[in-house]
Amino acid sequence: MSEKNENSEFEWNIPAENEVGEALTDRTVAMPVTPAVGQGSDSEADAALATTVVPTVAAAGADSAASEAAAAASTSFISRMPVWAKVTALATAGALVIGGAFAVGAATNGFQPIPVATEEAVVRATPGTFPADVPLRTCSVAELAANANLGTLGAVVTNPATGETLLSIAGEKGAPTASTMKLATAAVALNILGADYRFTTKVVDSVTPGTVVLVGGGDPTLSEGGATVYSGAPTMADLASQALAKYTELNPDDPSITTVVIDVSMFPVADAWHPSWPASERTDGYHAKVVPLMVDGDRQNPSRATSPRSKDPVANAANAFVEALSDAGNLAEDITISYGSATASAVTLGSVQSQPVSTLIGQMIPYSDNTLAEQLIRVASVELGLGGTAASIQQTMVGGLGETGVVATGSTFIDGSGLSEDNSVSPAVIAQLVTGIIDPTKSYSPIIDALPVSGRSGTLSSRFTGDSAIAQGAVHAKTGWIIGAYTLAGYVDAEDGTRLVFSIVTHGDVSDSAKSAIDALVTGIYSCGNNLAAY
Structure with missing residues (x-):
């Protein structure tokens, strides 16, 4: 049969299968020395190529005549190849033989690969769950909070609907409560005595x-x-x-x-x-x-x-x-x-x-009745079996506030009125208390209903005037005052419709002018609403 090269006029004459001889199962591995082009005779190249590519009969009992016939046929075929084809065939055959030798050596442990140092695999951090989008809040009350009349300021503002703390200034630091303590006393009285309890x-x-x-x-x-x-x-x-x-x-x-x-x-x-x-x-x-x-x-x-x-x-x-x-x-x-x-x-x-206690709370909170507050907390202590002693107030308060969801273990409770300067409760705890009080799933309506309203009732009836008048009717909070401290805690229905909880304490070198400074700060919170920035 013949096959024509696409790049030349040379026509190959390829012998038929029966010219080569019997089917073979092995190949020789003799390594040829390929002569350079132009060196040696064609017969030498033919012999070398034939030695390389001619299969030998591997089957046991194959006669020498068959081998000789196959070799002769192969040599005849190779002799008819042009020189360039012979050289190419020799090079290809040599590469195949060398590659095979290496493969055989590796398989039989004759080839020992040289270890190559590689860099340790770099473990890349897998991104975690990204937090939900946090709104960018831009309304700051920093200037109002810097008012010198506020002395040492502690303040916390939260959004009870989302649980976010919008502003915290020394919010975790204990401070005197003054009469905002009465919010705690009222909650404990409701929790321990119940709304229907009567002296x-x-x-x-x-x-x-x-x-x-x-x-x-x-x-x-x-x-x-x-x-x-x-x-x-x-x-x-x-x-x-x-x-x-x-x-x-x-x-x-x-x-x-x-x-x-x-x-x-x-x-x-x-x-x-x-x-x-x-x-x-x-x-x-x-x-x-x-x-x-x-x-x-x-x-x-x-x-x-x-x-x-x-x-x-x-x-x-x-x-x-x-x-x-x-x-x-x-x-x-x-x-x-x-x-x-x-x-x-x-x-x-x-x-x-x-x-009933529900009514007494309404008589205690609006005008800050200290005596009612102290009597309520002492009787609550008696009801708990603690004896009604002054020393038992700490345990009565911490335990009683737990039912409101307030963790107050780090606070100091001396009394139920807030009169002692030794009381120490952080603004964050008071804010947590207010959040529990206004929770619609809980029963603290006697406290909510009794809270003074800015410019309207109770101890806030004459406050929130001048520039702060825009917040009249929007602030529901308990006031507090003792020597060296002024406080206010409750909630504000802000201008944007958001209800915010706040707790503010000013102490140290403060005077009555702290009240108007507190009012101005709360009015700023009212104006900012849920856009209140943390700075």
Whole structure:
């Protein structure tokens, strides 16, 4: 058969398969020495090429005649090839043989590769989950926060709907709370006592003839019966009338009450005044001693919220009861007053109750009633079995606030009114408390409803004036003031419709001018809304 090269007129004559001989199964591995072009004879090149490419018969028993015939046919074929084709064939065959030799050597461990040092693989970091888009907030209140009238400032502003903290200035640092503490007291009272709890003052019988026991129940709203700042308060006159009527029924032959025993064992009177409270708070009319029995918050003038308080509120209450007994018709001319405790099995002769806690909170918060706050936290301690001591307030507060979702373990609680400068609660904790209070899934509406409103009610009725007047009606917050500190905490319905929670404390070298500076800062927060920047 013949095949024509595309690049020349040369025609190859390729022998048929039967010219080569039998099918072969092996190849020779003799290494040829290829002559340079133009050197050696054609016959030498033919022989070398034939030696390289001619297969040999591998099968056992193949006769030499067949081998010779195959060799002759191959040589005849090669001799007819042009020189350039012979050279190319020799080079190709040589390369194949050398490559095969290397492969065989490697397979039989005859070839040992030289190890090549490679760089250690670089492990690239896999991108994690990218955070959700955070809005770029550009409305800053930095200039307002830098007002020198704010002294040492602590502030936190959060968006309760998203859980974001928009602004924090020393937000995690403990500071005096002043009367914003009453928010904590109100929440704890609701959590421990319940919205329907009422203080109860009662009179019980005694085994001693002519003797009754007046048992204090911690109610500061109990009134003599005249004008009082506590709407709907129980009266001593009602209690005395009940007691005398029942005593007369039980003792018709001798109905006179000659001795009144005063029981103030509900919590210790030794804790009546904390040493960190300035005495002027009592004499100026802001706070009474904390005892289980008093009338009208121990005010000298029961019709005025701010009125001087006495040194012995229990004695004043005892005298008021004796007088009420006389007014009710008690026949004894002289009545002895002593102190002791009622027996557990004593018969109740009469009792009166305060308004429910939900109402008392509404009487405490708007005008910051310190005495109500202290009585509530002491009775809450008693309810927990902690004894109502001053020392138990820390545990009562931390435990009670837990139900509101507030983690207050790092805070210091000295009292329930915020009067002590030793109270230390961070703005972040107070903001967390406000967030819990306004949570619609929780039951703190008595607190929310009682919050003063900017320019409208309570202790904020005369604030937020001048440039801050634009925020009137939008701020719902509890004010606070003690010597060396001014505070404000609550929420603001901002101009853009966002409800923001805030807690602000100023302390150190501050004066009454801090109030207008706080108002200006909160007004700035009102104007910025959810665009409030963290700087």
